[in-house]
Amino acid sequence: MTTRRLHPAWLVAAVAFVALVGAAGFRATPSVLLHPLHAEFGWPLATISAAVSVNLLLYGITAPFAAALMERFGIRRVVAVALLLVTAGSGLTVFMTASWQLVLCWGVLVGLGTGSMALAFAATVTGRWFVKHRGLVTGVLTAGGAAGQLVFLPLLAMLVRDHGWRVAALVVAGAALAVVPLVVWLLREHPADLGMPAYGATEVTPPPTATGGAAARAVGALAQAVRTRPFWLLAGGFAICGATTNGLVGTHFVPAAHDHGMSETTAASLLALVGLFDIVGTIASGWLTDRVDSRVLLGVYYALRGVSLLLLPSLFGGSTEPSMLVFIVFYGLDWVATVPPTVALCREYFGAAAPVVFGWVFASHQLGAALAASAAGLVRDRLGEYTPAWYVAGALAIGAAGLSLSLRRRPRGVVPTPALVTAGPAVPRAWRYRG
Numbered sequence: 001m002t003t004r005r006l007h008p009a010w011l012v013a014a015v016a017f018v019a020l021v022g023a024a025g026f027r028a029t030p031s032v033l034l035h036p037l038h039a040e041f042g043w044p045l046a047t048i049s050a051a052v053s054v055n056l057l058l059y060g061i062t063a064p065f066a067a068a069l070m071e072r073f074g075i076r077r078v079v080a081v082a083l084l085l086v087t088a089g090s091g092l093t094v095f096m097t098a099s100w101q102l103v104l105c106w107g108v109l110v111g112l113g114t115g116s117m118a119l120a121f122a123a124t125v126t127g128r129w130f131v132k133h134r135g136l137v138t139g140v141l142t143a144g145g146a147a148g149q150l151v152f153l154p155l156l157a158m159l160v161r162d163h164g165w166r167v168a169a170l171v172v173a174g175a176a177l178a179v180v181p182l183v184v185w186l187l188r189e190h191p192a193d194l195g196m197p198a199y200g201a202t203e204v205t206p207p208p209t210a211t212g213g214a215a216a217r218a219v220g221a222l223a224q225a226v227r228t229r230p231f232w233l234l235a236g237g238f239a240i241c242g243a244t245t246n247g248l249v250g251t252h253f254v255p256a257a258h259d260h261g262m263s264e265t266t267a268a269s270l271l272a273l274v275g276l277f278d279i280v281g282t283i284a285s286g287w288l289t290d291r292v293d294s295r296v297l298l299g300v301y302y303a304l305r306g307v308s309l310l311l312l313p314s315l316f317g318g319s320t321e322p323s324m325l326v327f328i329v330f331y332g333l334d335w336v337a338t339v340p341p342t343v344a345l346c347r348e349y350f351g352a353a354a355p356v357v358f359g360w361v362f363a364s365h366q367l368g369a370a371l372a373a374s375a376a377g378l379v380r381d382r383l384g385e386y387t388p389a390w391y392v393a394g395a396l397a398i399g400a401a402g403l404s405l406s407l408r409r410r411p412r413g414v415v416p417t418p419a420l421v422t423a424g425p426a427v428p429r430a431w432r433y434r435g
Contacts, residue, residue: 008188009129009199013137015186016125017144019079019117019179032157032268034255036165043099045255049377051099052251053370054107055114060242060366062115064359068218069116070124071356076187078116083180085113091173094166113176115366120359123343127355128190132200135340139286142339143279153254153275157268221356230349233403234342235361237298239368240400241338244305244393246365247372249274249331256386261318270320270328277332285337294341294348298404301341305334306397313387345407 037048070078089109096102122141126134152172159168191198192206225231250271257267288297308331315324346358376389 007199008194008196009191011186012125012129012188013141015182016122017141019083019183019187020122020141020144032153032160032168032254032264033165034251035258035264036160037102040165041099043102044381046374046377046381047099048102049251049373051102051107053374054103055111056242056246056366056373057370058108058111058366059115059118060363060369062112063118063120063362063366064218064221064356065215066116066118067120067124067355067359068215068221070121071217074189075121075124076183076189079121079183079187080180082113082116083176083183085109085116086176087113087173087180089113090169090176093169118359118362118366120355120362122339123346123355123358126343127347128198130199133290134200135289135344136283136286138343139283139289139337139340142286142336143282153268153272154265157254157265161265218356218359221353222360224353225350225357225360228349230345230407231357231361233407234345234349235364237302237400237403238338238342238361239364240302240396240403241336242365242367242369243372244309244397245335245369247369248376248389248393250369251373252376252380252386252389255380257316259380259385260316262316262320266320270324273325273328274332274335277329278335278337281333281335281337282339284333286340289340289344294344295404295407295409297341298338298345299401301334301338302397302401302404305331306394306399306401308334309390309394309397312394313390 034045034048037043038045066078066082086109089105092109093102093105096105122138125141126138130137156168156172159171188194192204195204197204253271254264254267257270258264285297285301308327312327315321315327317324342361343354343358346361347354350357372389372393376386379389380386
């Protein structure tokens, strides 16, 4: 009788999941710290939102370079350093006395750290370790990062309420630091290092030889991707995705609900529910991505999100009504369900270059998030309410559905050039398929 051994890919995925959840803690804090920082320091919400925007922007811009660094130096080293950056950025905020220090700690350090463990990290892990169930595992890892961010909210809100925002920041720093030993001990690089194929594959594939600088590979990938139509459609849709999730809802839902008489703890709990349902929605999206055309999935996700945002302003109130709970469930199922089909489409159009190219697509996600975070803060400061921001976001999401549905299938037999990821500064001039 033989005992079936668990494939190491599952252990790597589990460690990646924990790392993503650990890094998500600090990303949950903007919503619950906006008003405490405003009350203590007197900084305008627009100023605090600007620090959030720097964080969101660096979170995205770092992703493609981090993906290239993982190819050059290994996943383990990059993720461990990233967690240390999150720890430093979160912990140092307790000493700040000026708004520029908020931008440095909250924006720059945490933005760089969390960006190095962004969705490009998940794409790299699934691309190396999985052939079978790749979409499902992408969904699980994505859900871990996004849901972890939101599930932390009630705890952070209670810590802020009972002990002040500094205690909450220190707890997040400790949570990120605690994950570092786990990453160093258990996170593996390639299945070939263990002499076995990726999960679902039949042959051992040697890891590609990384030559040249990581920055050159990341920029080279972008230079080739921008010449293709699919890149711009994916990046445009994902920019709107970021604007309507992290940028607007993730940053401003709690203060917007507070404007209507709801306590911050209650509003944070509602966002935590979004995180819980996000786990279900994103894992289901990963399962569907293995079976349904990703273009159709993205079109449906964005259209439904747009409709829900158009309805949101009429749902706010001092108490939690059933209609708001319906929105929370619905929006949670759709929160980052867009990630698995977007990663799958990057693989379809860009082949082995997909993790780095997806890093750039994700950068557009965070650019949209940064713009939305700042713009919504300005709208609130100038008009005294968020209503126009919700309507604009809803219309944009419906537009993203149109962008996704306009993507064309890659013709059979036409494959993207894989040498882009493994080559140095000299890369192929273009992919054979431009879409």
